[in-house]
Structures are given as C-alpha cells and as structure tokens.
Amino acid sequence: MSDSPPRPFAGRLSERGTDIAVAVTVAVIVTGGTLWSMRGRSETFWQAALGWALIALACGALYFRRRRPVAVALFTLAACAAYYPLSVSDGPLLITFVIALYTTAAEGRFAAAVALGIGVMLMIAYGEVRGPADQRHVSDESVMMLAGWLLSILVLARAQRTRTAYLEEVRARALAAAREQEARAQQSATEERLRIAREVHDVLGHSISLINVQSSAALHKLGKKQHAADPATALVTAEEALEAVKSTSKDALRELRSTLGMLRGAGEAAPTAPASGLDRLPELVERARSAGLDVETRTQGDPRPLPPPLDLAAYRIVQESLTNVTRHAQATGAVIELGYGTDELRLVIEDNGLGAPDENGQGSGIRGMAERARAFGGDLSTENTEHGFRVTARLPFSSITTTQGAE
Incomplete structure (x- = not known):
C-alpha cells in the first residue's frame, strides 16, 4: 500500500x-x-x-x-x-x-x-x-435581526472550521496508520525472507557437505592401489558410498520441500513431509557417521515434547554444528549433549577437530544459529577447547508462547 x-x-x-x-x-x-x-x-x-x-x-x-x-x-x-x-x-x-x-x-x-x-x-x-x-x-427589529444573522454566521463558520479540522485529523491518522502498516508488512517480509534463507542454508549446506565428503571418500578408496587387485571390494565400497549419497540427497529433498512449502500461495496444499525436530536427531547422527564422523549423543534431564518452532530451532542448531564439523574441523568425533532443564533446553556440540581460527566462529553458519537462539530469547556461544571446538546454545521454554503469538 x-x-x-x-x-x-x-x-x-x-x-x-x-x-x-x-x-x-x-x-x-x-x-x-x-x-x-x-x-x-x-x-x-x-x-x-x-x-x-x-x-x-x-x-x-x-x-x-x-x-x-x-x-x-x-x-x-x-x-x-x-x-x-x-x-x-x-x-x-x-x-x-x-x-x-x-x-x-x-x-x-x-x-x-x-x-x-x-x-x-x-x-x-x-x-x-x-x-x-x-x-x-x-429600526430596532432590523438591528436585532442583523445581530442574529451575524451571530449565526459566526457559529456556522466555527462549526465548519471544527468539522474541517476533525476531517484533516482523521485523514492524517489514517495516513499514519497506513504507513505504519506498510512498514510492519515490509519488516515482516524481510524477517520471513531471512528465516527462509536460514532454513535453505541449513538444509542444503548440511546435506551437500555430507554428499561431498561421502563422494570424496568413495573416490579416495576407489583410487587406492589395493582395490585395483580386488575389484569386488572396490565395488562394495562404491555401492556403500552411493547408498549414503542417495539417503542424504533424499533427506535433503524432503527438507527442502518442507521449507519451500512455507512459500506456497493461499489455497495450496500444505507439504505432507513432517517438520524436522529433535525426534529426527538419530537420522542426522547416522548421516554424519556415514561421512566418517563418530558422533555420540547424550541426554540429561527428562526429555519433553517441544513446540514445533522451538523443536525445529534446536534441530537446525545441531544440524549446522555438525555441518561445520564435517566441512571445516577435520574432526574424527563429536559429542551432542541435550540438557532438559526446568525452564530451558541446553545444547552442547563439541568436536575433537582443529577448532576455529578466531573466537568469532566460522561465518554465516554461526550467525544463523545465534539468530535462531535469540529469536526464542536465548543465546549461543562458541569457543575453542583443548581438544577442538564447542558450540553452546540455550533455548528458554518461557519464550515459546510469545514466539508462537508473534507468528
């Protein structure tokens, strides 16, 4: 407007x-x-x-x-x-x-x-x-009539002036309300674009990184000299790598369809694929293991069902952390800790890789995770450790109602 x-x-x-x-x-x-x-x-x-x-x-x-x-x-x-x-x-x-x-x-x-x-x-x-x-x-009657006419003219003009001022004020308020509504719509559209951009980045970045690692590992093994004398073993290795690539790409397509479903027009059918959440964490861990990363999952406290927005945010933070480990850390193992407290969910992802070159993490992926945490009133921190790199996220449960209401 x-x-x-x-x-x-x-x-x-x-x-x-x-x-x-x-x-x-x-x-x-x-x-x-x-x-x-x-x-x-x-x-x-x-x-x-x-x-x-x-x-x-x-x-x-x-x-x-x-x-x-x-x-x-x-x-x-x-x-x-x-x-x-x-x-x-x-x-x-x-x-x-x-x-x-x-x-x-x-x-x-x-x-x-x-x-x-x-x-x-x-x-x-x-x-x-x-x-x-x-x-x-x-005459006296004419004087009274003239005075009455003058008074009537002044009263009528005053009323017209008041009405005009009122209409101007109403018009100004309507214009200000329209501008405010337009500004809010633009802000909402910008926030929605950023949110979808984070979703696409997390889905494609994670899956393509795993596919790259898996295909590179398969080519490396096929190129070894011992496989030249044992074609059967080379074929089995290639088959395993292709199966892993197939599974990873299938999951990537599923999540991409779910993400793009947010852009569907009014009246179009909703995506049938389930939304990602911590219940799909085993599949995420299994894909990381297929890429050669030894991943261990630990849970503290009593697990509880989470609303879809918070559940998705926690899943994306773990997913992006594993993507960074696979892509940058040159690590062989990682530990995922889920801590269910009374008022918050605490996530810790730590690897045994090279760590980050500086204290700011590894670019847009870390910033995207931090934005997800802040959207729920939480926070996210990263640090180099003696053995690798650690990502810590805190997602308060108290912000769930507010976030859902804003949506």
Missing part, C-alpha cells in the same frame, strides 16, 4: 474555479437586487458610477477571500460603509461582507471575525446616534 502523490496544480485549479464561481454568482445576485431596488428612483451620474464601481470591487474582492480573508472582509465592509450612504437605492451589497465574514471565521481567523461583527454593530449604533433624533435609518 502506498500513498498517491499529491496533485497541487489540480488542487489550485479547483480552488480558483470555486472562487471565480462564488464571485460571479454574488455579482449576479447583487446586480439583480440593486436593479430591482432602483425601480422608480433616480440618482445622479456620479452616484450611479461610484455605486456600481463599489459593487464591482466588492464582488471581485471575493475571489481573494480565502487567501486574504481578513483583508477582504475589511475591504467589503468599507465598500458597504461607502455605498449605503451614497446610493439612493439600498441594494444587497451587504452579502459580500457576510460571505467574507463567514470565510474569515471558517479559515481559522475567528477572533478577527468576531471583532468585525462587533465593529459592524458599533458602526450602525454610531450612525443612529449621530443622525437626526426624529429620523432613524435602521
């Missing part, structure tokens, strides 16, 4: 069109009302010319009412103040001020709009006080 880019030119064009339409409409209404009120009355040329000029200027000023609301309201008020004492007919020019006053309040200049409304009432009161005592231009 992505935000569509704003189109400022189209927005300005729409506002300008609206402003022109308002100015033209008010001009038509004021012109028609003025002509109607002039029936049977006459005025001098200069009165008419100045009156129509004020009407044109006041109506034209409405085009700028949203860009300069206070200035336009003051201008239309001044035009009305000059027009009504001058003109013989009382045309509806006051409409221009009413619209300008409404726009001033709706654009957020409420204090200025209130001040203008009060100013109008004071001007009317001043005109009545300064005029002849026996002649009034505005």
Whole structure:
C-alpha cells in the first residue's frame, strides 16, 4: 500500500474555479437586487458610477477571500460603509461582507471575525446616534435581526472550521496508520525472507557437505592401489558410498520441500513431509557417521515434547554444528549433549577437530544459529577447547508462547 502523490496544480485549479464561481454568482445576485431596488428612483451620474464601481470591487474582492480573508472582509465592509450612504437605492451589497465574514471565521481567523461583527454593530449604533433624533435609518427589529444573522454566521463558520479540522485529523491518522502498516508488512517480509534463507542454508549446506565428503571418500578408496587387485571390494565400497549419497540427497529433498512449502500461495496444499525436530536427531547422527564422523549423543534431564518452532530451532542448531564439523574441523568425533532443564533446553556440540581460527566462529553458519537462539530469547556461544571446538546454545521454554503469538 502506498500513498498517491499529491496533485497541487489540480488542487489550485479547483480552488480558483470555486472562487471565480462564488464571485460571479454574488455579482449576479447583487446586480439583480440593486436593479430591482432602483425601480422608480433616480440618482445622479456620479452616484450611479461610484455605486456600481463599489459593487464591482466588492464582488471581485471575493475571489481573494480565502487567501486574504481578513483583508477582504475589511475591504467589503468599507465598500458597504461607502455605498449605503451614497446610493439612493439600498441594494444587497451587504452579502459580500457576510460571505467574507463567514470565510474569515471558517479559515481559522475567528477572533478577527468576531471583532468585525462587533465593529459592524458599533458602526450602525454610531450612525443612529449621530443622525437626526426624529429620523432613524435602521429600526430596532432590523438591528436585532442583523445581530442574529451575524451571530449565526459566526457559529456556522466555527462549526465548519471544527468539522474541517476533525476531517484533516482523521485523514492524517489514517495516513499514519497506513504507513505504519506498510512498514510492519515490509519488516515482516524481510524477517520471513531471512528465516527462509536460514532454513535453505541449513538444509542444503548440511546435506551437500555430507554428499561431498561421502563422494570424496568413495573416490579416495576407489583410487587406492589395493582395490585395483580386488575389484569386488572396490565395488562394495562404491555401492556403500552411493547408498549414503542417495539417503542424504533424499533427506535433503524432503527438507527442502518442507521449507519451500512455507512459500506456497493461499489455497495450496500444505507439504505432507513432517517438520524436522529433535525426534529426527538419530537420522542426522547416522548421516554424519556415514561421512566418517563418530558422533555420540547424550541426554540429561527428562526429555519433553517441544513446540514445533522451538523443536525445529534446536534441530537446525545441531544440524549446522555438525555441518561445520564435517566441512571445516577435520574432526574424527563429536559429542551432542541435550540438557532438559526446568525452564530451558541446553545444547552442547563439541568436536575433537582443529577448532576455529578466531573466537568469532566460522561465518554465516554461526550467525544463523545465534539468530535462531535469540529469536526464542536465548543465546549461543562458541569457543575453542583443548581438544577442538564447542558450540553452546540455550533455548528458554518461557519464550515459546510469545514466539508462537508473534507468528
């Protein structure tokens, strides 16, 4: 989900069109009302010319009412103040001020709009006080009606301003929520890609390493001179190596299918192959033995069933450790210890090989195992020992519920 880019030119064009339409409409209404009120009355040329000029200027000023609301309201008020004492007919020019006053309040200049409304009432009161005592231009009823109209305009404009601000806030919140959702989706997709990358690395890295070791060992034995005199023995050796390669590649394909099944689309059938876990540890150990590595498994504590995510993580850590031993350590033996505690599972994989060249382990494989452990709130450490290399992982049981909920 992505935000569509704003189109400022189209927005300005729409506002300008609206402003022109308002100015033209008010001009038509004021012109028609003025002509109607002039029936049977006459005025001098200069009165008419100045009156129509004020009407044109006041109506034209409405085009700028949203860009300069206070200035336009003051201008239309001044035009009305000059027009009504001058003109013989009382045309509806006051409409221009009413619209300008409404726009001033709706654009957020409420204090200025209130001040203008009060100013109008004071001007009317001043005109009545300064005029002849026996002649009034505005009756009490008209004053009350005008005050009511001005108050209604201010209240209506305030309500419109509040509604506009509320809609803007709702739109801003919706936009922020959409952006946050998009960011979360991207983060989830990135985490999922990394998780699948670790799965593929562990499955293919382990199996291909074993196949490489087994095929290399078979070729080495077939190339020995004593096998040249004993073809039957050479054939048996080759057959055993091919059987080991066949078994390893079969397991690799099974696990690869299971891993790629995570990428299936909605509605597609789930993979039928069981997920890897510590219950398949004997098969993993047997494959390592077929590659010439003497592997011993030890269990401490009472074994307990583990949820699939934690069970898979523990299996992958053991698998990657054996892969590193087979590929890098030049070891002849390894020991796998499973420690079932009250609140955590502890894994220790130790070999009798050459060890790591530095304390950081052996590259991306170690980092992948550490990421798996941290995903469950645990940790993983590696170290060189007197006899080889040791990997220690701690997987707390308390993090199982949280991890499953996150998934």
